[in-house]
Amino acid sequence: MINRIYPAGMVLLLLAGCANDPVPTEQMRLADQAIEQATAVGAVSTDASMRLALSKQQLAQAALLDEQYKEARVLAEQAELDAREAEARVLASKSSAQLLEINKRINRMRQQLGSQL
Amino acid sequence: MSKGYQVALSVVLSLALGGCAGSQQASNAALEAARASFQSVKENSNVLRSAPKDVIRAGESLARADRLSNYWGSEADVEHYAYLSQRYSAIAVQKSELMLNQEREAKLELERQRLQLALREAKMLSLQEQGSMLGDQMISLATTQTDRGLIITLGDVLFDAGHADLKASANRTVLKVVQFLQLNPRRIVRIEGYTDSSGDDAQNLELSRARAQAVADVLTDLGVDSKRISVKGLGESFPVAENASFKGRAQNRRVEIVFSDELGGLGESR
Known part of the structure; x- marks a missing residue:
């Protein structure tokens, strides 16, 4: 008897667990937005973090369709931060390139000034 | 209980324990990595200055992962929050890189403007010496x-x-x-x-x-x-x-x- 009630109880608990996880609509939106923003500054799917963001976004969408809400939320949270990291990385590397360029220019001008005098 | 059944049970049990130990190990490693990342951003004054919010969030996520690691069966959640913490730390590092670059660039821009004026003047002077004034x-x-x-x-x-x-x-x-x-x-x-x-x-x-x-x-x-x-x-x-x-x-x-x-x-x- 106990053996039969126990599995039933487990199933109920599991169902309750599922019901407790709300649909992560807001988190999905945040992930989409972060990916959009990273793309806007020039992050591409070949960047390591961006690739992670995009694949997790897809997995999150699939999980959402399967009503695996917790899994969807976890994936979307990670996708959001992956995308934000990709964005920050692109901005930092752009600024490094700019710095290199201005340094090159300054050296060139110094050289010219030297040969001019 | 037959002998075969006992063997099967012990195999299943050891597999389950092995599985647990494996995921426990993974979540511990993730937690350690997140802790190390957080430690290094926390101690970097440039990172603190340029991305204080991200550093705080890295700390919060780490604390959450830490708390969860005391509960049985929460390995996946521990790994998740450790991952988020590491991401926040990484974002903070990139942001500080950006800020430092921008500060350096502002200084160099002044230098470039100064050189531009000097260069123009030098070219004008050399023209006057050549006797071919602009006119x-x-x-x-x-x-x-x-x-x-x-x-x-x-x-x-x-x-x-x-x-x-x-x-x-x-x-x-x-x-x-x-x-x-x-x-x-x-x-x-x-x-x-x-x-x-x-x-x-x-x-x-x-x-x-x-x-x-x-x-x-x-x-x-x-x-x-x-x-x-x-x-x-x-x-x-x-x-x-x-x-x-x-x-x-x-x-x-x-x-x-x-x-x-x-x-x-x-x-x-x-």
């Missing part, structure tokens, strides 16, 4: 109106043979071009390099591009916005004279500055 001669700048637009040709003598650097004798022309572009802020230019037909094709193409780029560099150094300048190397194509004679080859080695019309309309590159 009425301005109009007499060697321009030609062609179907491609207004063109100034910088001859071969303004470059050292085989090199891309402009000589000081090009100062007059260069200053005039800069002045002209400042008076006509909507005009843009395309700088085209050409060579004669002697030597290797690929090398000629590279040299012609390098010479055109050298002219573009001087213009930007003197204050012309680089967005107004495009550069193209055309190698030995489009000769203006026969390549048979020494004189003809010298004429073909040139840089042409093609000006757009007053509205910034520039013909297609050839």
